[in-house]
Amino acid sequence: MKKGGEKLLESLFLFILATSVDGVQRFAELPTYTEVNPGEDALLKCRISDKKGVCSWQKDNKPVGIYRGKYEWANENSPSDCSLWVRGATLQLDDGQWQCQLTASNYDVQDALSSPPAALAVRVPPQAPRILFNGSHIMPGQNITVPAGSRATVVCEARYGNPPAYIEWYLEKERLSAWSQTNASEVERPRVWAARSVLELAASRSARGRQLACRAHHPSYPQPYYKDAFTMLDVTFVPVVSIQGADASTLANLEEGSSALTLECKAEGNPSPYVWWTKDGQVLATNGPMLILAPVARNHSGNYRCQARNSLGTSDAARIDIDVKYSPRVTWVGPDTVVEANLFSKVTLECRAEGNPPPEYQWFHNPSPTSHTRGIPEGEYPVSSSAHLELHNVTYNQHGRYYCVAVNQIGLEDRSHQSEAITLNVLGPPVGADAGAAHAWSGNEARVTATVCADPPPRRAAWLWGSLRLDVPSQIGRYRAIDPSGVDGCYRYSLLVSSAAVSDARVYVLHVENERGFSSHAVTLTVHETEHLAPLIASALVIAALLVVITCLVIRCCKRRRVKKPSSQRTRSTLTGKHHDPRPRPCRPTPE
Missing domain, CATH: 2.60.40.10 (Immunoglobulins)
Known part of the structure; x- marks a missing residue:
């Protein structure tokens, strides 16, 4: 602000001089803000056009004399140059506001000149910058502890410098915008300044552990002309947890005895949190955030949760369902x-x-x-x-x-x-077909059979026909009842008749009993005469052949009548003008 005001006054002064009447003395060059290192020489420039008066200088509204080796004219031989050398500048003697003045060209001409004040700053390097938080100086290696989501007011100051230092803020390599910077003269040393910059910092979880730097720029610092003060951000927050170590495919294919599972409860929190696991609401005895199931068993199935706690609070639970597959096993059949x-x-x-x-x-x-x-x-x-x-x-x-x-x-x-x-x-009692049939050739052995099912097995069975009864097993003459053959709880009974004759054709009854009842089953035997069989077969073959021939002739006749009409019939229809009915007619035998 100080340098900007001086430049504004200088510009206004030059404008007034430029518009003045020719022949009147005026400033050709005004003194400007100048910086100098302690012990070095500073040149305060001042040049006059149409100079007729006498040059002089003031510092802080007090006249300054010309002393060789300290305050000297820059060019005594130039009638228009009033520039002044300040030799071996010191803060106590030379730092201040300087004005170039010129007496009037004549006592009756009001053209005396006095330049706007121009600062000569004798540089003094400020102390190294330091960071303050909550009114306390943050020492090197100390952290700033801030709850996540809050705003922290951090101050950086660089004191006892001339001119005031220019302060910047950085979070790692990111430049931050400060809320304000103020420069105030030191109370005990009015010619040096205290630069103070205030930063309003929004604390987020991502800022945890990042470096906050305050950088003070000053030309009297050694290259690179700035110094830094550092601190680390210690952002505190309630823990946040997540479960790592298993994807959907792994969880879907867990098999008892052959799969293993290792889960980690990843907890982020500051201060460092304590982590625990639960299964179906019951706390598990685990050592830290790792949950190892190797190999998995069916009793590992359930709903697992992990949580973390620190001094600020307890995290929400992270959940995972574990469903262990295992092969089937029949545990009971009955009754x-x-x-x-x-x-x-x-x-x-x-x-x-x-x-x-x-x-x-x-x-x-x-x-x-x-x-x-x-x-x-x-x-x-x-x-x-x-x-x-x-x-x-x-x-x-x-x-x-x-x-x-x-x-x-x-x-x-x-x-x-x-x-x-x-x-x-x-x-139950024996069960079988109520009636059956058997066939035999005359002169050959005839077999009459009947099948019954029973449980318990039959204890008695007999064949009955006419007034005769033949127990199983036994034989009477040409008739023999043999033991049954059993398959899957069913029994096949057979009655054998040797040299069967036509007179043996009749109904034979099988009577079967067990502990739960009885049943009877009739079987009709038919005996065929062998001498009549050949003529019958020959007659049947001849009749069948004739039927086939007749059928073929009828089919052929019908096809011809449908496809082609006689030419005489077509001519007769044309002459009479009658239309022929194209519909097919039924086939009739054609008379010879």
Whole structure:
């Protein structure tokens, strides 16, 4: 401000001189602001046009005499030059406001001159800048502690300098705009100045640990003509946490026994926070922010949270869900390993399994009583796709072994586990077809058979015809009842008749009993005579051949009548003017 005001007065003065009447003495060059280092010489310039009066100088409104070696005219031989050398400048003697003056050219001419004051500043390097916060001087190595989100007022001062230092602020390499800078004369040393700059700093988490620098510029400093004061920003804030170490793909494919998981609760906070983990609301005994699950187990599944706390407060929780997959395992099938059910009753079998993802179920039935090996044996087939298998109106066909298979999918692989077998025994009286038929050739052996199913197995059986009864096994003459062959709870009974004759053709009845009842099954035997068989076959072949020939002739006739009409008929239709009906007519035999 001081230098700017002097320049304004100087410009105004020169303007007045330029517009004055020729022949009147005036300033050709005015004194200007000048700086000089202590002990060096300073030249205060002042030149006059049409000079007729006597030059003199004043400092701080007091006249200054000419003393060789201290204050000397710059050019005594020049009639227009009033410039003054100040030799060996000192702050106490020479720093101040200087004016160049000129007496009037004559006592009756009012053209005396007096220049505006021009400062001669004898440079004094200020002390190194220092930073103040909350009224206290921040020593080297100390930090400024500020809560995040608040505004901090930081002061930088550079004292006892002449002229005042110019102060800048930097956050790392970023230049900041100061709120204000003021320069005030030192009370005990009025000729030197205290420069003071105030910075309003918005504290954010990102500013934590960054360097704040105050830089004082002054020409009397050694190169590079500035000095810095430093401090570090210690921005305090409530912790913020995040969980690192697992992406969505990893979490989706965790398998018991074969996967491992390491999670870190990354906590940012100042002061340094304390970190802890919880699982489903229960605090885990972990040592620090690391959570290591190696290998993962099914009981590791759950909702995990991590939090952090410092003196300013507690963070929000970071959450992660861990879902450990494991293969299915059948834990129970029932109601028992052996189930007995009455014929035509209802049976319910149940299967329970554990697994993640929850398993799906399939029931397989093996009617064969043979021993079972791991895997689905040959002959088994699926009968249900639910955990409960309901059999309504059970029959002997549904006896046998039932197996439950639990299946789930982990990644792209199917996993399964098979239960132990449940043996279903269907209890009831013998059951079979009510009627049957058998054929034999005359003179050959005839076989009359009937199949029944029963549980418990039949204890008695007999063939009945006419007034005869033949127990199984036994034989009467040409008739022999043999032991049945059993397959899957069903029994095939056979009655053999040797040298069968036409007289043996009749209805034979099989009577079967077990502990729960009895049943009877009729089988009609037909005996064919062999001497009549060849003529019958020959006649059938001849008749069939004739039918084929006749059919072919009829088809050929119909095609010809549809495609081509006789020429005489076409001519007759043209002459009579009658239109021919193009619709096909039914084929009739053509008379010879």
